[in-house]
Every structure is written in C-alpha cells, then in structure tokens.
Amino acid sequence: MEATGDEQRVLLEQRLRAAVHYTAGCLCQDVAEDKGMRFSKQAIAAIAEITFRQCENFARDLEMFARHAKRSTVTTEDVKLLARRSNSLLKYITQKSEELTSNTMEQKEKKKKKSSAAKGGRTSEEQEAPVSESEDSSMA
Amino acid sequence: GRRSTSLQNKSALFSCVTGPKEIHSHENWSLSAEEFEIWNRLYRLKESDGVKEPILPQIQFETLENLEETSKPEEEGTHKLSLSEWSIWQNRPFPTSMVDHSDRCYHFISVMEMIELMRHEQGDCSYELELQPHLRIEDVNVQRNKSLLSMTKST
Numbered sequence: 253m254e255a256t257g258d259e260q261r262v263l264l265e266q267r268l269r270a271a272v273h274y275t276a277g278c279l280c281q282d283v284a285e286d287k288g289m290r291f292s293k294q295a296i297a298a299i300a301e302i303t304f305r306q307c308e309n310f311a312r313d314l315e316m317f318a319r320h321a322k323r324s325t326v327t328t329e330d331v332k333l334l335a336r337r338s339n340s341l342l343k344y345i346t347q348k349s350e351e352l353t354s355n356t357m358e359q360k361e362k363k364k365k366k367s368s369a370a371k372g373g374r375t376s377e378e379q380e381a382p383v384s385e386s387e388d389s390s391m392a
Numbered sequence: 393g394r395r396s397t398s399l400q401n402k403s404a405l406f407s408c409v410t411g412p413k414e415i416h417s418h419e420n421w422s423l424s425a426e427e428f429e430i431w432n433r434l435y436r437l438k439e440s441d442g443v444k445e446p447i448l449p450q451i452q453f454e455t456l457e458n459l460e461e462t463s464k465p466e467e468e469g470t471h472k473l474s475l476s477e478w479s480i481w482q483n484r485p486f487p488t489s490m491v492d493h494s495d496r497c498y499h500f501i502s503v504m505e506m507i508e509l510m511r512h513e514q515g516d517c518s519y520e521l522e523l524q525p526h527l528r529i530e531d532v533n534v535q536r537n538k539s540l541l542s543m544t545k546s547t
Contacts, residue, residue, distance in 0.1 A: 263526070270523040271531035278533075293517035294510040301506055301519070305499040312495070338451055339459040 269304050276300035310334060328352070444471035483508045 276299050280291045291299075317330040328349045335341040423431060437445055447470045452458060483505040485493050493501075510518065 266523060266526040267528060267531065270527035273520065273523050274527055274532045293515075293520055294507075294513055297510065297517050297519035298503060298507050302499075302503050305503065308499070309496050338453070340451075340453050340456045343459060344456050 269300070272304045272307075273297065273300040276303055444469055446471050446473055448473050449475070479504065480508075 273296070277296050280296050280299065284291050313334060314326045314330045317333045318324065318326045321329070332342065332345055332349060335345040437443055449472055483501060485498070485501055506519075
C-alpha cells in the first residue's frame with residue numbers, strides 16, 4: 253500500500269514538473285523573442301526546476317502566513333507578503349491583486365444583471381470561467 | 393547562516409576586548425568612546441588599507457519597474473560582494489556552525505548540482521526527455537503558444 257502511495261506521489265510530482273517545464277518553456281520563448289536571443293534546453297530545464305522548487309518555498313510560506321493570521325485559507329494578503337522584500341515586486345503584486353478584486357466585482361455585477369435578464373444556468377457558468385482562470389495565473 | 397556567524401564572532405570579539413566592566417557605559421545605541429576607538433583602530437577600512445569597501449549588490453528586476461533606491465552608481469573604490477563568483481563550489485552543502493541549512497538552501501544546492509550534471513550535454517536535454525512522457529496537455533495553457541508545441545514536436 254505504502255509503496256504504491258509513494259509511486260503515485262512520484263508520478264504526480266513528475267506530472268507537475270512536466271507542466272511547469274512546458275510553461276517555463278513558453279515563457280522563456282516569449283522572453284527570447286522579446287530580447288532577440290535563444291535559451292538552451294538546459295537553461296530552460298534549470299529555470300523549470302528552480303520554479304518547481306520555488307513553489308515549495310511559496311507553499312510553505314503561504315501556509316505559515318495564513319496560520320499567523322489565524323486563517324486556514326490562503327488569501328491575496330498572504331501572497332503579497334511573499335513579495336514584501338522588494339518594493340518593486342510588492343507594488344506589482346498589489347496592483348495585480350487590486351485588478352483582480354475589481355474584475356471579480358465586475359463579473360459578479362454582470363452575473364447578477366445577466367441572470368436576472370436571461371434565464372438559464374449556462375450564462376453564469378460562462379461568466380465564472382475567466383475569473384477562476386485569472387485567479388490561477390496570479391498564483392503562479 | 394554565514395552572516396549571523398560573523399556577527400556573533402564580532403560581538404564576541406568586542407566583549408573580550410572591552411571586558412565586562414565597561415558594559416554599563418554603552419546603554420546608547422551608538423558606540424561608546426572606547427568602542428569607537430577599538431572599531432577605528434581594528435576594523436574600520438581606511439584609504440591606507442588598500443582594501444576596497446565591501447558592498448552588497450542591489451536587487452534589480454529586469455521585468456518590472458524599479459522602485460528600489462539606486463544608491464551611488466558603481467563606485468571605483470568598492471568591492472561588490474559576488475553571489476555567483478564561486479558557483480562551482482555550490483553543488484554541495486557548505487559547513488555550518490550554529491544555523492542549519494534551510495530547505496530553500498538545499499533546493500539551491502540541488503539545482504546547482506543539476507546544472508553541473510547538464511553542463512556538458514549537447515543538444516538533447518535529459519530533463520526534458522525524462523519529463524515529456526508525464527506531460528498532460530490539460531495541465532498547461534496550450535493556446536498561448538503554438539510555436540513551442542511545434543518546436544517540441546519537431547525535436
């Protein structure tokens with residue numbers, strides 16, 4: 253039982269690593285085009301592995317920050333705390349967070365109007381999709 | 393870890409030079425006259441020392457607007473402490489004194505080791521080959537980059 257649990261864990265880790273590696277490759281591609289340069293595959297692999305491991309640092313810190321505030325749910329406030337050491341980074345993350353909250357509010361407003369205007373659950377599902385997507389990207 | 397060690401050594405040095413009887417004289421945040429004399433004589437860097445003043449590199453974000461105060465631009469008489477000059481030493485844990493290595497530090501060491509192992513690879517990347525079978529397309533955002541997908545396929 254334990255061995256298969258470990259195996260599953262390793263497989264899941266490799267799956268996540270592969271996803272991070274792919275995404276790191278996409279982002280590096282953007283930078284490469286922007287700067288007119290190339291990234292070696294090894295460079296992308298190293299960046300991907302650093303990112304994967306950095307997620308562990310972030311996850312641990314976020315959990316502790318939330319617990320420090322006597323919460324069990326990680327919020328944007330905890331994410332801002334991750335960026336506390338650099339003014340530039342903190343400003344950037346704070347702006348993103350504000351955009352996100354105002355977008356979410358707008359979406360909710362629209363949803364209210366639409367659901368009162370048009371009947372049917374389809375529209376509300378479609379409304380929710382972009383919100384959760386932007387929430388995901390802010391955590392990355 | 394290293395910083396706290398050097399601080400500790402310094403304060404140990406101070407207390408053994410000044411001796412316990414003078415401790416009451418520094419209730420201020422600043423150095424007492426005796427402490428200042430010791431600092432001036434033993435530790436303070438002067439022109440005549442022929443040693444450049446050590447400074448830490450400042451953080452700069454390539455992809456963000458920089459808000460950090462940019463202090464004096466690249467002074468000649470300073471030695472910017474490097475965090476990458478000895479990178480080939482960093483693929484194993486350095487000794488510790490009182491503070492153990494953190495997880496973050498071990499992650500760093502592991503990645504330095506990984507880079508060392510990939511250093512002589514030509515073309516194909518072992519990391520990529522190992523992970524490719526694990527990629528699930530539903531985990532990633534495919535629309536945003538079609539060119540890379542074709543690139544991965546062609547290799």
